[in-house]
Amino acid sequence: MDFQLTEEQRQFRHVVHEFMAKELKPTARHTDETGQFNWPVVKKMGPLGLLGLEVPEKYGGAELDPVSATIAAEELGWACAATALAIGAHNSLALGPIVRYGSEAIKQEWLPKLATGQGKLACLSLTEPGAGSDLQGGVRTTAVKEGDSWIIDGSKMWMTNASVSDLMVVLCRTDRGGGSHSLSHILIPTDTPGITIAPAEKKMGLKGSPTHAVTFDEVRVPLANLLGEEGRGLQQTLETLDHGRVGIGGLALGIAQAAY
Ligand SMILES: Cc1cc2nc3c(=O)[nH]c(=O)nc-3n(C[C@H](O)[C@H](O)[C@H](O)COP(=O)(O)OP(=O)(O)OC[C@H]3O[C@@H](n4cnc5c(N)ncnc54)[C@H](O)[C@@H]3O)c2cc1C
Structure with missing residues (x-):
């Protein structure tokens, strides 16, 4: 090489x-x-x-x-x-x-x-209060189909850039089966109603890189905001x-x- x-x-x-x-x-x-x-x-x-x-x-x-x-x-x-x-x-x-x-x-x-x-900017949202290393078993944020929309509910942690982003790529549970094809990424614009971005965490360093908890309360986005194939979220994450x-x-x- x-x-x-x-x-x-x-x-x-x-x-x-x-x-x-x-x-x-x-x-x-x-x-x-x-x-x-x-x-x-x-x-x-x-x-x-x-x-x-x-x-x-x-x-x-x-x-x-x-x-x-x-x-x-x-x-x-x-x-x-x-x-x-x-x-x-x-x-x-x-x-x-x-x-x-x-x-x-x-x-x-x-x-x-x-x-x-x-x-x-944009950010990626995987981690939750109960999901860090173990995303497959731990992710509780759900995305449920209703008509031509996804309805997203849940809480995320440690989201770098959440407060300085136009768009979040959010890992959601789209199938309650819990297998390796139960998660999907959904694109959520940060100005969508139902999103709460908490104040930046007080970190020991890297303070100019804002890190936030974010909650989704009946957040509605079009079905077309699914990233790639439904159920491939874990593979895409890895x-x-x-x-x-x-x-x-x-x-x-x-x-x-x-x-x-
Ligand atoms: C500054 C900062 C920015 C971040 N930005 C983002 C971001 O933009 N988006 C996002 O989604 N996340 C972000 N994160 C979260 C980060 O991805 C998680 O902290 C990471 O995935 C680990 O998860 P956890 O903190 O829950 O630790 P845990 O999963 O609880 O792990 C804690 C420790 O236990 C060990 N461990 C875990 N499971 C096992 C096991 N089964 N066997 C043996 N050991 C184990 C781990 O190796 C680790 O040492 C950020 C974190 C920080 C600190």
Whole structure:
């Protein structure tokens, strides 16, 4: 295997590093001290492609190869770990599954604004008070079909970006059987009636990356908001987390470089 970066990847690193050194790193201390989300710098990331790293160009993304996307994560981590976590969750946890499993209509509706910074960010919602490692057995949030809608009820925990997102990708129980095909991802716009986003958790670090409990009380969205195939939510989750781990590795490397 060739571990050398291509000329294009080296140039990409140079451009991203310059941006991070000039814009993000000088504001990192303020972000961590205040816990304020760094919208001014995040908005500038759109034109650089950092909000749609692996989103196809036809939906407004940068369509980068996985090595370049990991370089971006590394440079983000080097500049500001908290903002890096928020941007990482947006790209790989939320946009990743939309790109991989979303219908053409879902991609056309959501990706152009989410990948370019025209709107806010997106988030992935798996964890619940009783469901962390054991999602298959633990998820209690339900999505029930009624006419042409899903009705969603339940509580989620630790949702990165919930308060700074336009869209949540939410893991719901769509079949009470409890088998490996009982969960599905449903897209829920954050302005849908019935959603309550609790204030950000008071964390020991990564304070500029907001983490929230969220409740869904008879939240109604169209059946077309199902992501991919019904009953494939657990498999989609595991694939999404596998992809996300590479980015988290790059992010950790960037944090280590800054610390060193
Ligand atoms: C800053 C932050 C941001 C987060 N962002 C998100 C997000 O955006 N979206 C989201 O959905 N979630 C998010 N999470 C939640 C995170 O994914 C969960 O914390 C994680 O899945 C672990 O779940 P848990 O905390 O319930 O721990 P548990 O599942 O209770 O695990 C606790 C410990 O027990 C061990 N353990 C668990 N089960 C077993 C077993 N059967 N045998 C042996 N050992 C076991 C685990 O390895 C771990 O060490 C976030 C968490 C944090 C801290």
